[in-house]
Each structure stands twice: as structure tokens, then as C-alpha cells.
Amino acid sequence: MGKIAISSALIGLVALASPAEARTLSISWWGFNGEKLEAVVLAPFRAQCGCEIVLETGNNGERLNKLQMRGGMGTDVAYFSDSFSQQGIALGLFQPIDRSKLPNLDGNYDLARDPQGGYGPAYTLGRVGIVYDAAKVEKPITSWNDLWREDLVGGLSLPGITTTAGPMVVIKAGEHAGVDAFEAPDAAFAALAALKPNVVKNYGSGSEMVNLFSTGEIVAAVVQDFTLAQIQAAVPSVTWAALEEGSIATLNTVNIPVGAAEPELAHQFINFILSAEVQQQLAEGGVDAPVATAVALTPEQASLWTYGAELIAGLERVDYGKMNAAKGAWVERWNEVFGM
Amino acid sequence: MPTRLHPALIGVAGLVFVFFVGPLVIVLGAALSDTTYLTFPPQGLSLRWFENIFAIDAFRRTMLTSLQVAFLSTFLALMIGIPAAYAMSRHRVHLPGCLSTLFVLPVLVPELVVGFSLLKNVAFQLHAPIFLSLVIGHTILILPYAIRVVSASLAQFDFSIEEAAISLGSPRLKTFFTVLLPNIRSGIIAAFILAFITSINDVSISIFLTGPGLSTLPIQLLAHMEQFFDPTVASVSVLLMGLTVVVMAVVERTLGLTFLAK
Amino acid sequence: MGLSARARYSRGQFAGQALVLPAVLLVLVGLVLPVGATLSATFGAPGGPLSAYDAFFASGFRRTVLLRTVSVALTVTTIAVVLGFCTAYVVSRAPGWLKSILIIAAVFPLLTGVVVRSFAWLVILGKNGILNDALMGLGLIEQPLSLLYTPGAVVVAMVYLFVPLMILTLVGVLDAIPDELIQASASLGASPMATFTQVILPLAVPGLIVGAVLVFTGSFTAYATPQLLGGEQVMMMGTLMYQQAMVTFDWVSASTIAAIMMVVTLGIVAVMNSAARRLNPMAS
Numbered sequence: 001m002g003k004i005a006i007s008s009a010l011i012g013l014v015a016l017a018s019p020a021e022a023r024t025l026s027i028s029w030w031g032f033n034g035e036k037l038e039a040v041v042l043a044p045f046r047a048q049c050g051c052e053i054v055l056e057t058g059n060n061g062e063r064l065n066k067l068q069m070r071g072g073m074g075t076d077v078a079y080f081s082d083s084f085s086q087q088g089i090a091l092g093l094f095q096p097i098d099r100s101k102l103p104n105l106d107g108n109y110d111l112a113r114d115p116q117g118g119y120g121p122a123y124t125l126g127r128v129g130i131v132y133d134a135a136k137v138e139k140p141i142t143s144w145n146d147l148w149r150e151d152l153v154g155g156l157s158l159p160g161i162t163t164t165a166g167p168m169v170v171i172k173a174g175e176h177a178g179v180d181a182f183e184a185p186d187a188a189f190a191a192l193a194a195l196k197p198n199v200v201k202n203y204g205s206g207s208e209m210v211n212l213f214s215t216g217e218i219v220a221a222v223v224q225d226f227t228l229a230q231i232q233a234a235v236p237s238v239t240w241a242a243l244e245e246g247s248i249a250t251l252n253t254v255n256i257p258v259g260a261a262e263p264e265l266a267h268q269f270i271n272f273i274l275s276a277e278v279q280q281q282l283a284e285g286g287v288d289a290p291v292a293t294a295v296a297l298t299p300e301q302a303s304l305w306t307y308g309a310e311l312i313a314g315l316e317r318v319d320y321g322k323m324n325a326a327k328g329a330w331v332e333r334w335n336e337v338f339g340m
Numbered sequence: 341m342p343t344r345l346h347p348a349l350i351g352v353a354g355l356v357f358v359f360f361v362g363p364l365v366i367v368l369g370a371a372l373s374d375t376t377y378l379t380f381p382p383q384g385l386s387l388r389w390f391e392n393i394f395a396i397d398a399f400r401r402t403m404l405t406s407l408q409v410a411f412l413s414t415f416l417a418l419m420i421g422i423p424a425a426y427a428m429s430r431h432r433v434h435l436p437g438c439l440s441t442l443f444v445l446p447v448l449v450p451e452l453v454v455g456f457s458l459l460k461n462v463a464f465q466l467h468a469p470i471f472l473s474l475v476i477g478h479t480i481l482i483l484p485y486a487i488r489v490v491s492a493s494l495a496q497f498d499f500s501i502e503e504a505a506i507s508l509g510s511p512r513l514k515t516f517f518t519v520l521l522p523n524i525r526s527g528i529i530a531a532f533i534l535a536f537i538t539s540i541n542d543v544s545i546s547i548f549l550t551g552p553g554l555s556t557l558p559i560q561l562l563a564h565m566e567q568f569f570d571p572t573v574a575s576v577s578v579l580l581m582g583l584t585v586v587v588m589a590v591v592e593r594t595l596g597l598t599f600l601a602k
Numbered sequence: 603m604g605l606s607a608r609a610r611y612s613r614g615q616f617a618g619q620a621l622v623l624p625a626v627l628l629v630l631v632g633l634v635l636p637v638g639a640t641l642s643a644t645f646g647a648p649g650g651p652l653s654a655y656d657a658f659f660a661s662g663f664r665r666t667v668l669l670r671t672v673s674v675a676l677t678v679t680t681i682a683v684v685l686g687f688c689t690a691y692v693v694s695r696a697p698g699w700l701k702s703i704l705i706i707a708a709v710f711p712l713l714t715g716v717v718v719r720s721f722a723w724l725v726i727l728g729k730n731g732i733l734n735d736a737l738m739g740l741g742l743i744e745q746p747l748s749l750l751y752t753p754g755a756v757v758v759a760m761v762y763l764f765v766p767l768m769i770l771t772l773v774g775v776l777d778a779i780p781d782e783l784i785q786a787s788a789s790l791g792a793s794p795m796a797t798f799t800q801v802i803l804p805l806a807v808p809g810l811i812v813g814a815v816l817v818f819t820g821s822f823t824a825y826a827t828p829q830l831l832g833g834e835q836v837m838m839m840g841t842l843m844y845q846q847a848m849v850t851f852d853w854v855s856a857s858t859i860a861a862i863m864m865v866v867t868l869g870i871v872a873v874m875n876s877a878a879r880r881l882n883p884m885a886s
Contacts, residue, residue, distance in 0.1 A: 026552050031563075055398075056552035057563065061849040066551065068851070069464050074552050154748055160834055162849045201751045202834045208566045215378075216729040217750065331850060332663070339837045340666045346794070353692035356685050356765065357704070360711050363722035363762065366732065370725055378725050380732055424625035431618025439622060442629055449637060450823035450867055452840050453860040456847055457636035460643075460857075480632045483625065541715030543826045547844065558717045562826065565721065574725070577718040584713040588706065 023051040025265045028067065029079035031057030032206045033230065033287045040281045045272055049265060059205045060084040061162045067093055073259030076266040081164035082251040086116060086320045094119050094255040101267040104274035104292070109312065112251065112291035120255035123273050124226065124288035125306045127247035127315060128165045131228065132220035133213065135237035141220065143244050144172045148195055155219035156198040157212050161334040163204060167323050168248050169222055170330055175245070182322050189333045202338060210234055224250060228304050229286025240304075249306070249315035252288070283307075364581065371574035378571055389571040393579065396572070401553070402560040409471075409556060410539040413478035414486075417535050418528065420479075421486030426520070428487075429494040443487050446480050451544035454480065459548040470551040477545040482535035489534060493527025533587055540583070637864075640857045647854050654858045664842070668862070671839040674753055675821035678760045682817045683810060685761070686768025691802075693769065694776035705773065712766045720827045723759040724750065727831075755831040756838070763827060764817040771816065775809025776802075811878045819867040839863055 029037075034057075042053055056063060056075065064084050067075060072093045080088060088094055096118045099105060105113050105121060112122035132141050137151065147156065159165035173195065174181030174188035181188040200218050203209040206227040212218045214234035223231070225247075231238045254273065256266045272278060279292040289305040290297075297307055306312060366380045374384030393399050424443070428435060446454065455477055463473040497520070505515045521528070546556045555563070557576075565573050647654040658664050693704045711719060726732050727749040734746040749755055779802060787797040825840035832838065837845075839859055847856035 028552065054553040059849075061851075065848055065851040069459075070551070071467075162845070200748060204834075205566055211566070216746070217748070332661070335663045335837070336661075338834055339663050349688050349692055352685065353689040356689045356769075357707055359762070360707060360766065363719070363726060364711070364714070366725055367718065367722045378728075379730070380725060420624045420628055423621040427618045427621035431614050431621070434615040434618040435622060439626070443625065445629060446633055448819075448868060448871060449633065450819070450860075450863050452823055452825055452843055453637060453640065453864055454633060456843065456856060456860055457640040458632070459847075460853060461636040461639045462632075476628075476632045480628060483628065487625070537713050541713075541717075543716055544823070544840075547825060548847070558715060558826075561717050561721075562829070565724075565830070573721060577714075577721060580718055581714050584710065588710065588713065 023049075023262060023265060024054055025049070025051050025077065025262055025269060026054045026056070026075050027077045027079070027269075028056040028063050028075045030059065030206065031055070032227070036282075036285050036287050040278060040285060040287070041273060044278075045269060048272070049268060051262075051265060059162075060164060064088055064093075067257060071259055072257040073261075075257050076260040076262045077269050078255050078257055080253060080255065082115060082122070082253055083164055083167070083318070083320050083323060085120060085253040085255055087324055088255065089116060089119050090324070093257055095258045095260070095263070097121070097256060097270070098267060102271045102274060104271050104276070107276055107294055108274060108291045109293060109309070111312070115251055116253065120253045121270070121274065122251035122253050122291055123270075123279075124252045124282075125291060125312060126250040126252065126289060127225045127306045128168050128222065128250060129225065129243055129247040130220065130241040131223050131231060131238050132241060133235060133237050134239050136219045141241040141243075145176055146241075147172075147198065147220075147222070148176065148191075149198075152198045152220055154198070154200055156195075156200065157209055157218045157221040158195075158199055158202050159209075159222055160202040160204045161331050164250060165222060165224055166202075166334070167327060167330060168318060170334070171248075171318065172222075182326055185326070185330070185333065189337060192334070193337050196337060199338065206230070213238060225304065225306060226288055233286075246314060246316055247306075249312070249317050367574050367577050368581075371571050371578045373571055376570055378574060389575040390579070392572045393576055396564075398555075398560055398564070399557070399576065402555045402557045405554060406540055406557040409474055409478055410536050412475050413482060413539050414532055414535045416475070416479045417482045417486040418532060421483055421531070422490055422521075422528065425487045425490040425494055426516075429491060429497075430499060444484055447484050451481065451542070452547075455545035455548040458545075463549065470549055470554055474546065474549040474554070474556075477549055478539045478542060481542060481545055482538050485534045485538060486531045489531040490524060490527050493524040493530075497523055533590070537584070537587060541580075637860075641861050641864075644854065644857045644861050654854050655862075658855075658858050658862065667837050667839060667842050670753065670836070671822055672866075674757055674760070674838065675818050677757050678764060678821045679814050679818045681757075681761050682764045682768045683814055686765050686772055686813060687806070687810065689765070690769045690772030690776055694773050705770075708766045708769045708773075711762075712770070716763060716824075716826045717830075719763055720759050720830045723755065723762065723831060727755050727758070750831060751833045751835050753832070753836050756828050756836055759827050759831050760821050760824060763824075764820055767816055767820070768813045771813035772806065772809050775806050779805050808878050811874050815871055815874045818870055822867060823863055 046053055056066075058066075060080055061084070063078070064080060064087060067078060067088070068091055078085075078088070078094070085094070097120055099114075102121070108121070109125070112125065115122050130141055130144070130147065134140070136155075139149075139151065141147075141149075146152075158169050161167065161170075170185075170188055170192065171181045173191040174184065177184075177187040177191040179187045201212060203212060203221070206224070207230075209218075209221055209223060210227060210230050213221070213231050225240065228238075228240055254270055256263055256270075260266055274292065276292045276294040279288075279290040280295045282288045283290045283295055283297055283305060284301060286304060289307055297305070302308065306315070369380045369382045370378045371389055372385050372387070373379055373382035374386035374388070375382075428439065458473050458477050462468050462476070463470055501523070502515055502519055505519045506512060510519070541558060542556070543558045543562070546559050547562075550556070550559055557580075561573060561576055564576075644654045645651040647657075649656070689708075693701060693708070696704060724731075728734070729746040729748065729750075731749075733749065734743075737743045738746065783801055783805075784797055787801045788794070792800070823840055824838070825844060828836060828838040828841045829844070832841065839862070843856050843859040843863070846852045846859065
């Protein structure tokens with residue numbers, strides 16, 4: 001008995017004593033495309049800075065809340081989609097970025113350089129749109145209104161209300177009903193209720209949605225375009241719908257929390273991911289659309305992405321101030337539509 | 341001795357056992373499949389999904405964390421629980437009756453509530469390190485097992501042996517270690533095993549108490565399932581099942597398994 | 603020796619209290635205080651002491667979640683009681699060697715952990731899963747059924763989770779019923795059915811109640827299984843609480859759910875305990 005006690009204690013204590021020699025950069029991101037990011041971003045940066053990297057993964061909502069719980073500490077570089085980083089800024093969780101430390105910013109599109117008033121830059125541009133499995137959906141999808149089609153019953157997945165794209169579905173439901181969702185939420189949610197029979201499951205993360213395609217549970221989904229490459233790897237017949245009304249723009253930003261232990265390293269990391277080389281590799285690898293203007297893609301590669309100045313200029317932008325204000329009430333109403 | 345049983349009853353029981361074993365066999369089969377998606381029966385046999393477990397950094401780290409937490413909290417639970425169980429057997433008259441209710445509270449209060457409360461009031465408000473909160477949560481979770489199992493063992497212990505040793509001049513503390521503990525050895529081993537397994541498998545308390553770089557194996561498994569629906573999940577499951585088999589073999593050698601039915 | 607009885611008594615008192623102190627402290631500091639703080643936080647909501655609860659019960663969605671959780675838990679408990687009792691009865695009457703094997707087979711799932719056991723059902727019930735493949739292979743259906751993310755899937759997986767627990771609880775109780783009682787009943791002319799309902803069942807009731815309480819509270823407060831197999835469409839108290847705490851970050855709402863969870867589980871335990879005391883003919 002004594003032996004068990006002593007050996008347990010020893011194992012516990014020894015295991016706890018982890019060597020802390022190298023500097024550690026703590027990154028908070030989604031975890032999606034983890035292997036590619038490891039190869040293109042993490043491994044080279046580790047070699048460059050000689051530091052260790054610790055990851056926190058999860059979706060926007062969870063990570064933002066955990067960061068808030070920790071008082072902005074414990075993370076050096078935080079990736080969020082722009083609606084969530086807007087919330088983070090309002091909560092006072094991020095520190096202003098020293099743009100003199102980010103020379104690579106000059107090579108980026110104007111709208112990506114400082115989207116949120118002195119805080120983190122955008123490192124990728126995305127679109128929210130619809131994807132569908134062309135092998136299983138006979139009539140192509142060409143409009144947001146097609147989501148309500150009868151042949152999609154039991155085959156659709158929507159982004160959960162707590163994700164980036166969730167509230168945009170509400171906006172589109174409003175348009176389907178012919179109203180502005182902010183002015184007339186009742187009509188918008190009635191339209192959503194009409195959509196319910198088509199929905200199998202709402203997804204909480206990009207990877208979950210890819211799963212739903214690969215296991216055959218769904219044939220169509222409202223998604224952000226950065227997931228397209230992975231979906232097509234799992235189910236090659238999935239295509240991005242060419243929507244007559246166009247898509248909605250999203251920017252993903254990277255910020256430095258107020259309590260970061262390694263702000264210097266953090267600035268170096270941000271500059272690194274904004275470089276044309278990294279952006280080129282990530283774009284070609286099907287990870288993220290580039291913000292660096294120098295990135296050159298073949299038309300085939302570009303078809304996956306939000307790429308090209310013209311396309312970017314034509315995207316719809318959401319008023320995040322209005323959206324974040326309405327979000328609380330929308331979460332409740334969404335739950336009433338889908339959870340009951 | 342066996343009384344006659346209605347064949348329908350035997351049929352139901354048989355089906356139930358198939359129902360138990362079936363899914364686990366399916367998971368085993370899926371883990372061995374040479375496909376990148378989950379399928380049963382397996383198409384082609386391969387061990388690569390087992391290799392994949394150790395290749396994935398997150399699984400390695402969380403396996404280590406789970407083991408650390410399990411050892412620490414089991415050790416603590418025994419350190420705290422054995423004296424408590426002893427006191428409740430030996431000095432029962434001096435202790436308030438409500439104590440046994442107090443020690444069974446962790447079983448009655450929903451785990452989710454305990455985990456959430458620890459996060460909110462200990463980790464957040466008191467700014468306690470997350471790892472510490474995790475260990476506290478697990479220790480509380482398994483304390484009732486430790487106390488209950490050791491108490492059961494103590495109930496069968498003849499305290500007059502202890503009395504005799506003391507009356508022969510042996511100091512109390514020494515008697516505790518040399519007379520008492522060896523006699524309840526099987527109870528302590530059982531408590532250790534039950535507590536350890538409970539801690540390793542725990543989800544509901546751990547789900548709240550994770551942070552950057554800190555997570556336990558079951559939680560990581562849940563997260564992985566949301567990302568990759570490949571057979572790695574099945575192979576981790578098989579690994580966990582294997583751990584259980586090993587543990588059960590140990591229990592069978594030392595205690596006999598019908599013990600667990602009590 | 604050599605101490606007066608009085609001195610030995612007070613020394614015993616000191617020893618007893620000192621030995622339990624660490625355990626008491628741990629439970630107080632780690633459980634009672636934090637949970638108590640969570641509970642009291644629900645009374646501090648801006649609208650007044652009970653406003654958090656008003657808000658909960660006023661929300662149609664939340665009422666649905668509560669009712670759904672109760673009905674799922676009741677369904678699971680009923681099925682587990684029936685299946686568990688039949689199986690436990692067979693196990694307790696089995697010959698020694700078989701009995702050990704059966705008990706091992708019953709214990710093994712319990713020790714494998716909730717994620718593994720829930721995951722198995724994802725593989726079985728999916729559109730590309732075994733059940734759909736079998737049904738289509740038999741020609742019973744043409745398109746795969748959407749079985750996942752329904753209350754049924756959650757019920758099946760939770761029955762799988764809890765029947766072993768029920769069996770283990772009942773085997774102990776049934777074993778304690780002396781064979782002589784059953785033989786006496788038969789020799790007095792009672793039919794097997796009458797023996798079952800009038801001798802065995804009443805004696806098994808305390809075990810049944812303990813098992814049922816364990817299964818109900820376990821199902822009611824579950825998280826991993828509803829999360830994996832239910833999703834947003836089949837939101838239950840456990841998953842709602844997690845969402846409110848970690849995603850929506852509404853801690854008062856999460857604490858309210860926690861409080862209601864506790865009231866329900868502790869209430870059921872209390873009611874069942876008093877029922878058990880009254881129903882047990884061999885009250886000890």
C-alpha cells in the first residue's frame with residue numbers, strides 16, 4: 001500500500017515538473033485545417049523564433065468567453081472572425097497593435113489593414129454562401145431563396161446562431177420574407193421556421209459541417225468559403241453555388257489580448273502570417289483566401305476563393321454594431337425555432 | 341439450485357448481452373478498417389489509425405494530462421478518504437450522523453453543476469490555476485468511492501486486533517500502518533482502481549475546466565470527433581477499452597470480480 | 603493503557619474529528635461552497651430574487667428543454683428497469699461459472715467511459731451506418747433514415763449507458779433473496795407468476811428504486827451523450843447549461859439551469875428514499 005501511495009505521488013509530481021526553457025507562444029484558433037497550418041505556419045515560425053507553441057482550439061464563442069474569463073491572459077495571439085473580435089474589442093480584451101512592427105501590412109488590401117480601429121488586422125477574406133452536393137441535388141442552387149426548396153427537405157445544415165455565419169442566415173431569411181431582419185425580426189424568424197423541415201442539424205464548427213457532408217447526413221449547407229477545400233476533399237461533387245444576390249463578406253482577424261505574455265513574439269507572428277509567401281502557400285493549399293495583393297493564383301485556384309479586387313469590392317458587408325446588439329434576442333428566437 | 345427460468349426471460353437477457361457487446365465490437369472493427377472514414381465491417385485491415393493516435397500531439401498531451409490528474413486526484417482522495425473512513429468506523433459515536441450524507445454529496449450533486457461551480461467560483465473568481473481546479477474537481481468526484489469502498493472493507497475488519505496491538509505497546513500511528521492498512525489492502529486497491537478509472541473517463545466535470553494547452557483525453561476525444569470523423573476516434577476508444585481490460589484483469593487476480601456486484 | 607475512561611473518550615473524540623477534518627474541508631471548499639455560491643448567484647439577478655427562475659419558465663424554449671429532459675430520462679429509466687430486471691434475474695439464477703462471465707460482461711461497458719459508448723452509436727445510427735445499411739440491404743427502406751440527432755438516438759444511447767448499472771444494482775439485491783423462500787412459495791402451491799409478483803418483486807423493490815434513481819439522475823444530468831447524438835435540435839438541460847455557460851456566456855442563466863437540475867435530482871432522491879422505506883417489507 002505504501003508503495004502505491006509513494007509511486008503515485010512521485011509520478012504525479014514528476015509529471016508536473018515540465019521543463020520551461022524555451023519561450024512559449026500561445027495561440028488561440030479554430031483548429032480547422034490543423035495539419036496544413038502546422039506545416040505552413042507553425043513549423044517555419046518555430047524554426048524562425050526558436051520558441052515553443054501552445055494551441056487552444058475551439059469555436060469563436062467558446063474561445064472568446066474563456067479569454068474573457070481569464071481576464072485577457074493566457075493567450076498571445078487570438079484568431080477570431082470579425083464579428084467576434086468586434087465583441088472582444090468592446091469587452092476590452094485586446095491591446096492596440098503596433099503597426100510599425102508589421103511591415104508586411106503594406107502589401108495587403110486596404111480593407112484588411114485596419115478594419116477595427118487600431119486593433120488587429122485581417123489576415124484573410126471570406127465569403128458566406130451556399131454549397132451543395134451536385135451529385136445528389138439535381139437542380140443547381142442559384143439563389144438564397146433556393147434554400148427553402150422542397151427537394152432539400154432533411155438535407156440541409158445551417159450554421160448555429162452562435163457561429164460567425166449564423167446571424168447572417170437570419171438576415172437572409174429576412175430578405176426571403178422581403179424585410180430587413182433588424183427592423184422586422186418577426187417576419188425573418190417566421191421565414192426561418194418555414195425553413196426548419198429542410199434542416200437536419202445545425203453545425204457549431206466548420207469541421208462538424210464537413211463531417212456531416214462526408215457521412216452523407218446532408219446535401220447542402222450555408223458555409224464560409226474557407227471550408228470548401230476540405231469539403232471537396234471529402235466529397236468531390238460538392239460545389240459552391242453561384243448566387244444571383246451575391247455573398248456576404250467576412251474578415252478573419254488576429255489580435256493580441258491585453259494580458260499576453262509575449263507581445264513581441266506575437267507581433268512577429270502576425271507579421272509572419274501577413275507575408276506574401278505564407279499567404280501564397282495557404283491560398284494554394286486551400287486554407288485561407290489571401291489579403292496580400294502580391295499573391296498570384298491560377299483561375300482554377302482562384303475559383304475557390306474570395307480573390308481579386310473586383311470580387312472583393314462587390315461583397316455585401318454586415319453592420320456588426322447592429323448585429324451584435326440584436327444577437328442576444330436573436331439567439332433566444334433561434335432556439336425557439338430550432339430547439340423545440 | 342438454479343430454479344427454472346421462463347425461456348422468454350433468458351431470451352431477453354441474451355439479447356441484452358448481445359446489445360452490450362455488439363457496439364464495442366463494431367468500434368473495434370471500425371478502428372481496424374483501412375479506410376479514411378468510419379465503416380463496419382472493416383474494409384481492409386490496418387493498424388495505422390492506432391499509430392495515428394501517437395502521432396497526434398493533442399492526444400499525446402491530453403493522455404499525459406489525464407494520467408497526471410488521475411494519479412494525483414486518486415492519491416489525494418485516498419490520503420483524505422482512508423483516515424475519514426477509519427474515523428467513521430472506529431470513532432462513529434463521536435461524529436455527527438450527517439457526515440455520511442456530506443460524503444455522499446458529490447454523487448448526488450450533478451457533475452455538470454460541480455464543474456461549472458468550480459470554474460465560476462474557484463477558477464474565475466479566485467483566479468486559481470485551471471489545473472488545480474481540475475484536480476480538486478476530480479478528487480471530489482472520486483472521494484465518495486474511496487470512502488465507501490474502504491468503509492466496506494473496514495466493516496469486516498476486527499478492530500480488536502488493533503486494540504490488541506496497542507495494548508501490547510505498539511504506538512497508534514505505527515499500528516495504523518502495520519496492522520490496519522495491510523488488512524484492508526484489498527479494499528484500498530479496489531478503491532484506487534475504481535477512483536482511477538472514474539477520473540480517467542470523466543467528462544462532465546472536466547468539460548468546464550480546460551484551458552490553453554490543458555485538456556483531458558475524453559474531452560479531446562469529443563473535440564476531435566467534431567473535427568475528424570476518421571477511425572482515429574475508434575482506435576482511441578479501443579485503447580481506452582484495452583486499458584479497462586487490463587484493469588479488470590488486475591482486479592480479477594487480486595479481488596475476484598463478483599466483488600464489484602456488491 | 604493507563605488512561606481513565608474519560609480520557610480515552612475525549613482522545614477518541616479528538617482523533618475521530620481530526621481524521622475526518624481534511625475530507626470535510628475538501629467537500630466544503632470544493633463542493634458545498636462553490637455550488638452554494640452558484641445557487642445564490644441565481645437569486646441576485648437584476649430583476650429580483652426569483653426573476654431568473656421567472657425568465658426560465660417564461661421561455662417556451664427552456665420549458666421544452668426541461669420537459670424533454672424529463673421525458674427522455676423517464677423513458678430511459680423505464681426501459682432500463684425492465685431490461686435490467688429481466689437480465690439481473692437471469693444472472694442471479696445462473697450457475698456459478700456462467701454468472702462470473704455474465705457479471706464481467708455487464709461490468710465491462712461501465713468501465714469504458716461515456717464518450718466511447720456514445721460514439722459507438724454514431725457509427726451504428728448514421729446515414730451510412732450499420733443499421734441503415736442493414737435495413738436497406740433487407741429492402742425495407744430505399745433511402746437511409748435520418749436517425750441521428752433525434753430524441754430516439756439519445757434514448758437508445760443512454761439505455762446502452764445505464765442498463766449495466768441497473769443490472770449490477772439488481773443482481774446484488776436478487777442474490778440476497780434466499781432460494782428457500784422461492785421454494786417454499788412453490789411448495790405452498792403458488793404458480794411461478796404468483797411467486798414472482800408476491801415474493802420476489804416486493805423484495806427486489808428497494809434495489810429497483812436505487813437503480814431507478816441512479817439511472818434517472820444520470821440521464822437527467824447527462825452531457826456527452828446528448829451532445830454527440832442530439833445536437834442543437836435535441837437540446838437537453840446538460841447541453842443547454844454548457845451552451846449558456848461557455849458559448850453565450852450568460853452565467854446567471856447557466857446557474858439557474860444548474861439550480862433546477864439540482865432540485866430535480868435531489869428531489870427525486872428524497873422522494874424515492876422515503877418510498878423505499880415504506881415499501882420495503884424487510885425494513886432493516
